[in-house]
Amino acid sequence: MSKEIELKPCPTCGAKVEFFEGDENHYGAIVCVGCGSIVMAENLDSDEELIEHWNKRPSPWISVDKETPKLGEIVFIVIGDLPEYDIGVLTDSGWITMNHSLSSSKDIKYFMRKPELPKE
Numbered sequence: 001m002s003k004e005i006e007l008k009p010c011p012t013c014g015a016k017v018e019f020f021e022g023d024e025n026h027y028g029a030i031v032c033v034g035c036g037s038i039v040m041a042e043n044l045d046s047d048e049e050l051i052e053h054w055n056k057r058p059s060p061w062i063s064v065d066k067e068t069p070k071l072g073e074i075v076f077i078v079i080g081d082l083p084e085y086d087i088g089v090l091t092d093s094g095w096i097t098m099n100h101s102l103s104s105s106k107d108i109k110y111f112m113r114k115p116e117l118p119k120e
């Protein structure tokens with residue numbers, strides 16, 4: 001049984017996740033609908049702790065509801081809830097993506113900046 005709770009997206013793939021409440025027979029669990037990552041309440045006291053733990057996992061994905069990349073900045077993007085990945089750039093006239101049609105750009109959920117290369 002899943003429940004509506006404020007959960008951050010999967011730190012690995014950027015997809016949305018589902019929460020399954022624990023009961024006397026099962027640990028509570030958070031499952032990613034994209035990559036299948038599972039975190040269970042096994043070593044935690046309660047489902048509340050599980051949710052808190054999940055939401056503290058660091059993620060490089062940034063929600064486009066919170067922030068947008070700079071115009072012309074090339075970023076990795078997640079499209080849709082079952083994530084498809086692409087490389088995209090935001091321009092004056094909207095997103096341009098390498099492998100998806102323009103119509104799917106409205107489904108862009110998260111982006112990730114290119115990691116800094118180590119300096120020698």
Ligand SMILES: [Zn+2]
Nearest residue numbers: 010013032035
């Ligand atoms: Zn995932």
